[in-house]
Amino acid sequence: MVLKDADELPACCTPIPPNSLSAGGMKPIVAWFLFFQLVLGPTPLMSIGMKEAIKNFRNLNVDYPRVKFHRDFQDYCNGIMTHVRGTKKSPSCPKIHYVIHVPWNMVRTFCNKSDSFCENYSQYCTLTPDTVPLTICSLSKKQPPTSCRYNSTITNQRVYLLCSKKEDAEPMGIIGIF
Template structure:
């Protein structure tokens, strides 16, 4: 019985934090994938008044925020292709306290930017489709997963 209690304490004290961190990073990666990937690109009904207004209504509902994000990037490439970029992150981004990387290739990205002319109760977005390299936040240095977009290059 004492041995079982000792093992339980060992797991809780030494392995517990690693398991929690792993779950948090996996959750961040899944959240990033859900909010920033649209491949193949969907077409929204005319009532959404454009691609970004449609996608941002989904993003805002998923994020459960009442405010309108200023900028949101949507990647139109397969997850597996972007995922490879974080396999080896050589740079540490101190501002984000995470490892980061620049993708080697350019990818199709829609930039959804908040329109300056709008009523305060609505969120209207302008869409810009471009092909750019991505600055990605990664969940670690080695064998990591993308968890965010810092910007485009």
């Protein structure tokens, strides 16, 4: 349907005549927008970014049960870091990467209540109450510049996690070990 005249537009779509709003005419609209932002929470765009971070964390930092890579990878970390670099679409070699070896449901419980706010990351964070099985993949110092070779350290340690919010949150990243 092609409309030629503004008189033919439905009432919802009628343009506002110029100079019909007073200087403060937009203030109520802005106030309502801010009110809905506070009441409804973060914008959908922010939620999409947070969901992506949670999905990436689960995909790249949680491996339970622990995967066994083909012997051509020469080590667990060389296999997992090939996956990490491919997922991130990054040619660079990350210097360190942590992989937790507990079920996802257990990892999620760590962010049920986070009393700490990590200013450096602008997110809530928590320290796991107990040690968890963990593999630390660290970039090998002795390697040709054309490859990424990693050393594996298998340990049990407490882990600092980034959480998506203060309570009933999802884990989004590992920021350190204790």
